[in-house]
Amino acid sequence: MEALVAIAIGVLTAVGLYLTLRLRTFPVILGLTMLSYAVNIFLFTSGRLTQNRAPIIGTGETYADPLPQALVLTAIVISFGMTAVIMIMAIGGFLESGHDRVNMAEGNDEAAEDRA
Amino acid sequence: MMGHWIIAPVVLPAFIAGLMVVAMRNDLLLKRVAGVTSIVLLNAIALALLWSASTHGPQVYFLGDWPAPFGIVLVLDRLSAMMVTLLAALALPVVLYAIGSGWDAKGAHFHPLLQFLLMGIGGAFLTGDAFNLFVFFEILLIASYGLMIHGGGSERTRAGIQYVAFNLIGSSLFLFALALTYSVTGTLNIADLAAKLPSLPEGDAALLRVTAVLLILVFAIKGALVPLQFWLPGTYANAPGVVAAMFAVMTKVGAYATLRFGAMVFPPDLPATGMLLHALILPAGLVTLVVGAVGVLGATTLPRLVAFGGIASMGTAFTAIGAFTPATTSAALYYILHSTLATAAMFLVADLVTRRRTHARLNETAPPIAQSGLISALFMAAAIAMAGMPPLSGFLGKLLILDAFRGQEALVWTVVLVSSFLMILGYARAGSTLFWKASALEAQPEEPRAEGLAYTATITLLVGLAALTVLAGPVTGWLDETTGNLYAPQGYIAAARLGQGG
Incomplete structure (x- = not known):
């Protein structure tokens, strides 16, 4: 079981890292x-x-640790909320600029110049 | 003893923010009153906590009265009380500036988001539990995402996406580090970690080193330490000026967490990690300082210049933190106090300038701005503070750091002094483009705007710097004791009363 879980984590991380390095917001x-x-x-x-x-500690030789499950639950809720936030921002950025590229135009701080 | 008041810096802004969203949705005036009231109260609470932590030593608050290390605890010691006070002291001028300049009217949710940001940062300073630290990081981040794109605009939104994506990767890294911590030690309570790590079996030392480096990486992202600083200029330069000023304390959360973990959980005398963190953070801090100084000299827009100034100040702070000796740490704390206020003041001055000028570029002149006399004086004062020239506290902060490194590091002296010189050049060049070359142009400045509150806020921050300079003696004395407690955390560990409950 250890090998299976380890491979699953490794593959998910690799896929995740590859996709985060893409140029479009959706990937x-x-x-x-x-x-x-x-x-x-x-x-x-x-x-x-x-x-x-x-x-429960003390009912047998080993026990299932309940704390990581609580931690995972918290992490799931937070990452769910964060995904929703970045999704909305990506849609907003797409609607305002007409494309969904992640990179910024070279040396362009238009927002800073819009302030006047 | 403060009892339930320890959790007030978290509960008060959370309650006010909720109230604003539910009951004051469309009433800007009501939101302004509630926001300012909340921050004034926060200041009072923070000062009371500061007084209590100085006189009574570390105190703990058990959430839900669950005994440590099983429940979550908030721990009030001198360091956390100082950081909460700094947060409250910064929030007041920022909120006044936002009201005076009309920034808060450009979107519906400025004030609630600011309150949530205060809740997250305050909680991150107070918590005594590593996983809870992660949760408060996420709260402050999600509020900062909203504030960062406040006012809208396509460039700002897209800079915001980069900022969010980068921080989400940072959050994943934090969770990996926490999972490793838990699997190695079986606890996430900071005091419990500090107590347990020295007696860890030797076989776990390698895993522990990985954990320590991962945690420091996460804090380095927050603190904009090279090579993880590249999110900062784009984010701060595109964020509204007043929000960037508030963000000046967000990088300090990274510095605070590095200090808390580096000095208490992984101290230099821990056999498993030893001088590992020192060997990583000190060079990175020096490189950060150089990158920031070169950026100040080379920046093409004013907000970007200030953002690089912020990076340089984090470099200085991390250099001093990275040495992990009591003398350098108290110098670092003084410099953190100074640089938070100075960076915020500089962002506010930059915002005063860019809102009046026709463009924010520094490589082209623009017609003179209204009220340029007063604004240029404010710019000069803030630039002196940022570059670390006398008479303001930046000079004293750098002097303390140089003095703490006396006799051991010729390298540190050279880097700090040369980078200060580069920054003086950068600010002088920016100032002459903004205020002197402009007067050669014919155009008449527009009508001056009545923004008394915005000026008051900026001047308040500069007065804070002056006060920090005048009171440098008592402040450094107090900081020395703070550092002493940090490197001898028996009081902190005893306060958590592990396994005994409230």
Whole structure:
């Protein structure tokens, strides 16, 4: 089971990193989602992988650690909210500029100049 | 003893922000009154906490009265109380400037987002739990995303996307680091970590080093340490000026967390990590300082120039933090106090200029701006503070840092002094383009705008710097004791009363 989980985390991270390095916002957002999946599984395994154990200390030789599950739940909620935020910003950026490239035009701080 | 008041810097802005969103949606005046009231109250609470932490030592607040290390704790010690006070002291001029300049009227949610930002930063300073630190980081980030694109515009939105994407990667990194921490030590309570790490089995030392470096990487992203500084100029230069001023304290969250973890959890005498963090942070800090100084000299727009000035100040702070000795740390704390106020003042002055000038470029002249006399005087004062020239506190801060490195690092002296010289050149060049070359042009300046509150806010920040200079003696004395507690964290660990409950 360890090998399976390790490979899953590795593949998700690799895919996530590759996609976040793309030039368009949509693949970047997908990549960030993949990264958050990878990190959620990684968090889950930080309490050690166990099967068929009670989440209580002292009932057997080993136990299922309940804390990482609470951490994962928090991380899922946060990454879900963050994905929604960046999605809305990407749509806003697309509608205002007419394209969805991530990079900025060279040396162009129009926002700074709009202030006058 | 402060009891329940320790959580007030988190609960008060959260409550006010919620109230604003629900009950004052379309009433700008009401939001302004509520926002200023909340920040004034926050200042009072922060001062009370500061007094209590100085006289009674570290205190702890158990959330839901769950015993540590199982529940989440907030810990008030001198360092966290100082940072909360700095946050509150910065927020007041910023909110006054936003009202005086009309920035807060350009979108519906400026005031609630500012309150949420205060909640997140305050919580990050106070929390005594590493995972809770992550949660407060996310709260301050999500508020900062909203503030960063406040006022709209396509360039600003797209700079915002880069900022959000970069920070989301940083958040993933933080979670990886926390998962590693938990799997190695079985705890995420900072005091518990500090107590447990020295007795960790030797086989886990390699994992622990990875954990330490990952955590420092996350804090380096927040603190804009080279090579992770590249998000900052684009973000700060495209954000509204008043928001960039508030963001001056956000980079300090990175510095604070680095200090908390580097000095308490992974101290230099911990066998597993040893001088690892020192060897990473000190050179990175020096490079950051050089990058910032060269950027100040080479920037083509005014907001970008100030952003690079901010990077340079973080470089100076991280250089001093990276040495991890009590003398350098208290110098770093003094410099953090100074540079937060100075960077914010400089951003506000830059905003005063760019809103009046026809464009923000520094390589072309523009017709003279209204009220250029007063604004140029403010620019000069802020530039003196940023570059670290006498008589303001930037000079004293750099002097303390140089003095703390006496006899051990010729390199540090050279880099700090040469980069200060570059920054003096950069600010002088910017000032002469903005104010002197402009007067050669014929055009008449437009009518002066009545923005008393905006000027008051900027001058308040500069007065704060002057006060920091005059009171340098007592302040550094107080900071020395703070540093002493940081490197001998028995009080902090005892305050958390591990396993005993409230």
